[in-house]
Amino acid sequence: AQKLAVIGMGQFGGAIARRLTEKGSEVLAIDNDEEKIEAIKDDVAYAVTLDSTDKRALDAQNITDMDAVVVCIGANFQAMLLTTFILQELGVKRIIARAQGSTQRCILEKMGINEILQPEEEVANNVAEQLTNPGILMCMTLPDDFEIIEIKAPKAVLGRTLGDIGLREKYQLNLITLLRKSEEGYHIQGIPDAHTQLVADDLIVIFGKRKYIDRFIEINR
Amino acid sequence: AQKLAVIGMGQFGGAIARRLTEKGSEVLAIDNDEEKIEAIKDDVAYAVTLDSTDKRALDAQNITDMDAVVVCIGANFQAMLLTTFILQELGVKRIIARAQGSTQRCILEKMGINEILQPEEEVANNVAEQLTNPGILMCMTLPDDFEIIEIKAPKAVLGRTLGDIGLREKYQLNLITLLRKSEEGYHIQGIPDAHTQLVADDLIVIFGKRKYIDRFIEINR
Ligand SMILES: Nc1ncnc2c1ncn2[C@@H]1O[C@H](COP(=O)(O)OP(=O)(O)OP(=O)(O)O)[C@@H](O)[C@H]1O
Ligand SMILES: Nc1ncnc2c1ncn2[C@@H]1O[C@H](COP(=O)(O)OP(=O)(O)OP(=O)(O)O)[C@@H](O)[C@H]1O
Structure with a gap:
């Protein structure tokens, strides 16, 4: 000890x-x-x-x-x-x-x-970030401007399948996991594939360069 | 605004x-x-x-x-x-x-x-966690006891390939990315595959259930 x-x-x-x-x-x-x-x-x-x-x-x-x-x-x-x-x-x-x-x-x-x-200062930075970007729930910064980020699925992707959204092909982002709301709270959504359709309140955890994450959020606002 | x-x-x-x-x-x-x-x-x-x-x-x-x-x-x-x-x-x-x-x-x-x-309190919890578990550099908690964690590659996996370590097969963990040290700091290591060999100072970012992550760290201490 x-x-x-x-x-x-x-x-x-x-x-x-x-x-x-x-x-x-x-x-x-x-x-x-x-x-x-x-x-x-x-x-x-x-x-x-x-x-x-x-x-x-x-x-x-x-x-x-x-x-x-x-x-x-x-x-x-x-x-x-x-x-x-x-x-x-x-x-x-x-x-x-x-x-x-x-x-x-x-x-x-x-x-x-x-x-x-x-x-x-550390918590003040997080509070200011969360108040300014309410869609971003959690963020882990990595070298070379990479990030892992947990965000509310932006409006423009709701109702669409992961295959159609094309996180990797169109945005160079990797989906780590999907969190879906149920009666007793959020749960990890088993194994999302191309046919998985995003719905309101879904949270997605993605990995990629900060600028591509920002672009994904901006385009699908 | x-x-x-x-x-x-x-x-x-x-x-x-x-x-x-x-x-x-x-x-x-x-x-x-x-x-x-x-x-x-x-x-x-x-x-x-x-x-x-x-x-x-x-x-x-x-x-x-x-x-x-x-x-x-x-x-x-x-x-x-x-x-x-x-x-x-x-x-x-x-x-x-x-x-x-x-x-x-x-x-x-x-x-x-x-x-x-x-x-x-929030930063005190992080400080106490880091002082107690120095190998854990960053941690993002998720529902259902899942976590994304950045850790120093434990001693017992150094010099072994990812294929040999078997993160997914033996530990039910997903490798999100590998960070390797170079002269000017850490960098994201392109696309790690089964032949990638871990070396001292490597940091791995993994996703999985907390207990499987703890088991991986414990077994390979
Ligand atoms: N009734 C009040 N109306 C307006 N401001 C107030 C009042 N009471 C305290 N403050 C201000 O709140 C600020 C922060 O409070 P205080 O310094 O007592 O707490 P602290 O724990 O030292 O804060 P910190 O940890 O943020 O430095 C001070 O600048 C103080 O002047
Ligand atoms: N020279 C000293 N030796 C030992 N303890 C000290 C000394 N000076 C201050 N302290 C103690 O350090 C503690 C924290 O300092 P202080 O209350 O001034 O800062 P603070 O900003 O209000 O702290 P916090 O934000 O953690 O509440 C206090 O309990 C105080 O008694």
Whole structure:
């Protein structure tokens, strides 16, 4: 089981510490607010009240024994940076740090930290994408501008067969699977073939270049 | 173009307001902190300083003209709830609200809000998953326990051909694509066939039931 330390028991750090513990990791939770430590101590292996900008206090916890340390201090930018710097000085083998905004991210990168978490920005991007493109339910980006995307079957393909739509021949897209709505929710539709006819509410999962996916959506809007 | 209002210009709300504006939506940014409004006003269509718990102030902005209102107040739970309640009373057609923790989420659901954002929890789950299962790079969950997953090719399949590994015959998995490392990064590997031999650092994107994917990873660890 991995030994992980999480510094900063706010919403983000607290959730990470709890999820990791549920999944079987040995977690040391650190915060300088005693109330936060009181609230988390039953949900993790160890919880200790200390100021993570205090190098000796961190060292006394044998922080370098950790497989990784996750720094989740949010609002106090200076404390996050100083903590990260101290962890590097102590020789912690793997440091994952939270940044709020591109300036903080750049500074961390300059320090050689390449595992950076930006929960607010990451989810904000997804929310903005979903509000702008409501037909796109899920998206996995891949190299070379390829994507796997789950979308509502666009209007102009409803009532047509897969053979007639010609995803591969006309759009250079691969159909991974079809999800069809039934009374208790969506189900994977067995083995779609050329005769499978798309109906309203169908969701299709397709693989291909982003520009061909966009073209498919645009043409069949 | 959609008309959207975002209330609460913290890290999360500010990022949503900016991303939406970049994507062409008409955004009204609201915050009761004048400095926050000063900082955002050049990045959105409209920015106004007002207290969102003041029903008449919101009404004066014609908030019901909005296609959607996103409530991004974080730390002040009472203000987030009261704002959400007021938006419902005014008859805003679509409300998306932020929750911090399951208690807040439950209260919003009881109010009939079903579009709830939990950026810290959502990313915390992904981080905990990645730290626990480092071979899994990306994952898209689908109905009926199906998944699309991007993983490092497990040790025991390196040096073997796809035909020999038998993803479909032995594991009931479909290979969507293969990503191979080159000097400038990963690339989609054209058309993998039975003779394609997997090498160290290869990433495979596969589709199948979660338990068969887990079995494939376990057997070939
Ligand atoms: N020097 C420090 N040493 C230890 N803990 C710290 C230190 N500075 C801040 N913290 C803790 O980090 C936690 C998270 O930081 P803070 O609440 O400032 O950010 P936040 O952006 O509100 O976090 P979140 O979004 O995760 O709720 C708090 O519980 C705080 O007590
Ligand atoms: N009643 C209110 N009316 C308008 N704006 C408000 C109100 N209450 C809080 N806000 C604003 O909401 C924004 C975000 O809230 P806050 O900073 O408390 O939460 P946060 O958890 O730190 O946010 P984030 O994680 O997004 O940075 C702040 O800019 C704050 O000024």
